[in-house]
Amino acid sequence: MSYEIPHRWIVTFRYPLEPLPPPKELRGRPIIDPNLCIGCGACVRACPPNAITEEIDISKGIKVVKIFYGRCIFCGRCWEVCPEGAIRLSNEFELATPNKDDLIQYVVLPLHKCVNCGKPTEFTERQVVRVLTMIQELPIERREELRSKILLCRECKASFLSKPMELRGSEVYEKVKA
Amino acid sequence: MVNFWVRRSEGIEREELLRLIDQDIAGLVKEKRVATKNFVVYVVDRDKVVDVVKKLLEYEYTRLSVIAGNDERFFRRDFSLTYIIAFDKQDLYIGIRTYVPPHDLKVKSLAKEVRAAWWHERENRDLYGFEFEGLDDPRKLVLPEYWPENVHPWRKDYPYNKPVADWREGQVDYKPIKEDKIDADVVAFGPYHLVNDEPIHWRLYVKGEVIVDVEHRGFHNWRGIEKIAEGRLTYNQIPFIAERICGICGYTHACAYCQAVESIGRIDIPDRAKYIRTVMLEIERIESHLLWIGIACHILGFDTGFMHSWKIREHIMHLAEVLTGNRKTYGMNLVGGVRRDILGDRLRKAFDYLRFMRAEYRELYNMLISNTIIAKRTRDVGILPRDKAISYGVVGPVARAAGLRIDVRKDHPYAAYKELDFRVPVYSESDVLARTLVRLDEVFESFDIIEQALDRLPRGPILADVGEIPPNSEGVGYVEAPRGEDVHYVRTGLYNKVQRWRVRAPSYANVPSVKEMLIGYRIADAPIIYASVDPCLACTERCIVVKAVDNGRTYSWNQLVELSRKISRRMGL
Numbered sequence: 123m124s125y126e127i128p129h130r131w132i133v134t135f136r137y138p139l140e141p142l143p144p145p146k147e148l149r150g151r152p153i154i155d156p157n158l159c160i161g162c163g164a165c166v167r168a169c170p171p172n173a174i175t176e177e178i179d180i181s182k183g184i185k186v187v188k189i190f191y192g193r194c195i196f197c198g199r200c201w202e203v204c205p206e207g208a209i210r211l212s213n214e215f216e217l218a219t220p221n222k223d224d225l226i227q228y229v230v231l232p233l234h235k236c237v238n239c240g241k242p243t244e245f246t247e248r249q250v251v252r253v254l255t256m257i258q259e260l261p262i263e264r265r266e267e268l269r270s271k272i273l274l275c276r277e278c279k280a281s282f283l284s285k286p287m288e289l290r291g292s293e294v295y296e297k298v299k300a
Numbered sequence: 301m302v303n304f305w306v307r308r309s310e311g312i313e314r315e316e317l318l319r320l321i322d323q324d325i326a327g328l329v330k331e332k333r334v335a336t337k338n339f340v341v342y343v344v345d346r347d348k349v350v351d352v353v354k355k356l357l358e359y360e361y362t363r364l365s366v367i368a369g370n371d372e373r374f375f376r377r378d379f380s381l382t383y384i385i386a387f388d389k390q391d392l393y394i395g396i397r398t399y400v401p402p403h404d405l406k407v408k409s410l411a412k413e414v415r416a417a418w419w420h421e422r423e424n425r426d427l428y429g430f431e432f433e434g435l436d437d438p439r440k441l442v443l444p445e446y447w448p449e450n451v452h453p454w455r456k457d458y459p460y461n462k463p464v465a466d467w468r469e470g471q472v473d474y475k476p477i478k479e480d481k482i483d484a485d486v487v488a489f490g491p492y493h494l495v496n497d498e499p500i501h502w503r504l505y506v507k508g509e510v511i512v513d514v515e516h517r518g519f520h521n522w523r524g525i526e527k528i529a530e531g532r533l534t535y536n537q538i539p540f541i542a543e544r545i546c547g548i549c550g551y552t553h554a555c556a557y558c559q560a561v562e563s564i565g566r567i568d569i570p571d572r573a574k575y576i577r578t579v580m581l582e583i584e585r586i587e588s589h590l591l592w593i594g595i596a597c598h599i600l601g602f603d604t605g606f607m608h609s610w611k612i613r614e615h616i617m618h619l620a621e622v623l624t625g626n627r628k629t630y631g632m633n634l635v636g637g638v639r640r641d642i643l644g645d646r647l648r649k650a651f652d653y654l655r656f657m658r659a660e661y662r663e664l665y666n667m668l669i670s671n672t673i674i675a676k677r678t679r680d681v682g683i684l685p686r687d688k689a690i691s692y693g694v695v696g697p698v699a700r701a702a703g704l705r706i707d708v709r710k711d712h713p714y715a716a717y718k719e720l721d722f723r724v725p726v727y728s729e730s731d732v733l734a735r736t737l738v739r740l741d742e743v744f745e746s747f748d749i750i751e752q753a754l755d756r757l758p759r760g761p762i763l764a765d766v767g768e769i770p771p772n773s774e775g776v777g778y779v780e781a782p783r784g785e786d787v788h789y790v791r792t793g794l795y796n797k798v799q800r801w802r803v804r805a806p807s808y809a810n811v812p813s814v815k816e817m818l819i820g821y822r823i824a825d826a827p828i829i830y831a832s833v834d835p836c837l838a839c840t841e842r843c844i845v846v847k848a849v850d851n852g853r854t855y856s857w858n859q860l861v862e863l864s865r866k867i868s869r870r871m872g873l
Contacts, residue, residue, distance in 0.1 A: 195631075198631065
């Protein structure tokens with residue numbers, strides 16, 4: 123029995139006993155692909171009911187992006203705003219569970235460590251890589267200037283503003299690669 | 301006294317009418333502001349405001365639509381009251397604003413002459429602390445009985461997440477005002493009643509079987525959804541909570557809110573987005589009317605009609621799911637357009653579905669109008685006289701059944717309705733049968749509108765670029781919901797947030813008039829009379845429905861209250 127074609131006489135289904143495939147357009151449970159997520163937090167800002175939250179644990183050096191389906195309204199805003207295409211709207215709608223923890227998906231991302239002092243910064247490693255690829259299109263002087271700043275933590279950046287740069291951008295980049 | 305609708309206004313252009321109004325209230329107005337292209341605000345003194353509103357209501361096809369209070373102490377140290385009057389034949393909304401200093405919040409009451417003001421005044425008294433001189437109804441409207449007298453949650457110094465439970469000392473029960481004065485028996489109809497899906501309390505005073513007087517107490521699930529939006533949501537998050545105001549006509553709320561913000565930001569949404577909005581609004585209308593037809597049949601004991609109507613409704617919900625991704629709460633709107641396009645084979649599928657459903661619906665229609673029981677139960681029952689209908693400012697099918705030719709789709713064209721061809725069914729009997737027939741006829745028109753709109757769907761983008769929304773501006777958004785005119789008054793604030801958002805759902809205008817419909821009829825007719833206005837209390841009370849888990853135990857009232865408070869505390873509400 124298909125749900126797709128309206129039938130003149132048969133209108134009910136043996137639903138829990140047999141599967142009822144929803145139409146492919148259904149906005150079901152959003153799933154974050156941990157391999158693609160960079161932890162930028164665009165979905166966190168866009169989420170109307172605050173179902174997606176982010177937490178930074180500096181001591182452990184991780185950022186946790188958490189999506190709680192108990193609050194989710196399945197609007198799909200996160201999917202729209204994700205710059206990496208890491209969020210996928212699935213077709214799942216049967217979310218009933220006796221355990222509330224089943225309704226949470228965590229994505230744990232390592233934080234970038236400052237190349238100068240070695241302390242974790244507020245942004246993730248993947249964010250840094252993403253920005254480094256983004257600035258490839260800029261003119262070279264601008265690119266080098268940015269590159270040297272991107273890899274530093276806030277304090278180091280502030281201290282370097284008053285001093286001449288100790289590290290050249292390219293050296294820093296080599297350091298990170300190693 | 302107010303002489304409702306004595307001055308002709310049909311055929312007068314908007315500019316001409318504004319000139320006439322300027323002459324009428326020349327000496328009384330302090331300031332005139334043109335907020336948006338069809339929303340004009342006049343600032344008047346507080347002792348003149350009642351006279352000005354009465355004067356404007358003398359024009360034909362006017363309604364007192366909203367009285368929106370506002371706490372403007374942050375800007376100008378005053379509270380304000382805005383009486384928004386709709387001019388239906390000129391596509392115009394006029395706001396009469398008066399500023400009231402916070403130490404002396406006295407305003408003259410309008411409720412005795414203009415019944416539409418009745419609920420609005422009580423709500424503003426509860427939420428802002430205005431004192432309406434001459435308002436003879438001492439009861440609270442939206443707040444519960446135990447709420448302290450001098451705490452007004454809509455004021456800006458009251459945080460949106462402040463717990464209420466601490467305030468509660470000693471239970472205060474609801475005191476009916478008429479019970480001692482009337483020599484009649486009392487029949488309590490609600491808050492929980494077989495035919496009510498949502499809680500409302502009608503206290504029917506009966507002599508024998510005939511209802512002689514009625515008292516209403518509602519707002520049992522009022523939760524202050526507007527305050528959440530004012531406190532912490534940004535412009536593009538509000539459409540989603542607006543959609544959750546109501547489970548049946550939620551999309552109209554999202555649309556009305558978006559239109560209000562778009563009118564403030566002078567945003568022209570793309571044509572394709574307009575058409576898609578129209579399609580979704582009409583799908584929602586069909587869905588809502590079929591739901592109502594089913595419920596009405598069920599109340600009249602005609603369960604076959606209920607089953608058939610909900611069978612067709614299931615198909616339209618599926619069509620909505622295909623087009624938007626969800627059966628209800630479509631989540632289609634953003635400020636500036638819509639989020640999902642109607643592409644590819646979905647268009648063809650929609651036509652197939654519509655053809656199928658139209659045939660099914662015609663069958664149901666023929667079955668219903670040829671049923672003598674329905675006609676006998678509904679004819680000459682629950683009559684709302686025309687003058688009462690005008691005074692209460694009823695909207696939608698209730699107004700159209702009373703012979704008032706008002707429909708926001710025709711009168712204040714929004715979305716793509718200006719370019720589409722449709723008919724507005726009007727009946728003059730004003731009984732339950734007329735209201736039923738209006739809705740039955742409207743479903744056919746909605747099928748027509750959807751087919752036309754899908755047929756003419758223009759090409760192009762679906763979301764406009766939205767620049768900055770100007771702060772401290774105001775606008776009105778209006779949509780013809782399945783139940784009537786749905787008005788959202790929005791005033792923008794700083795930091796990308798709204799400063800005031802007032803939702804006036806259609807049932808807010810219609811439900812007070814049930815009082816007039818019930819008096820003089822029998823108890824057995826009370827359920828269908830009440831249901832005939834298609835009451836949507838979720839809209840009226842701007843609540844979010846929360847379902848509790850039942851573990852098979854029975855709780856007393858106090859235990860339930862304790863439990864819910866405990867849960868609220870745990871959730872940090």
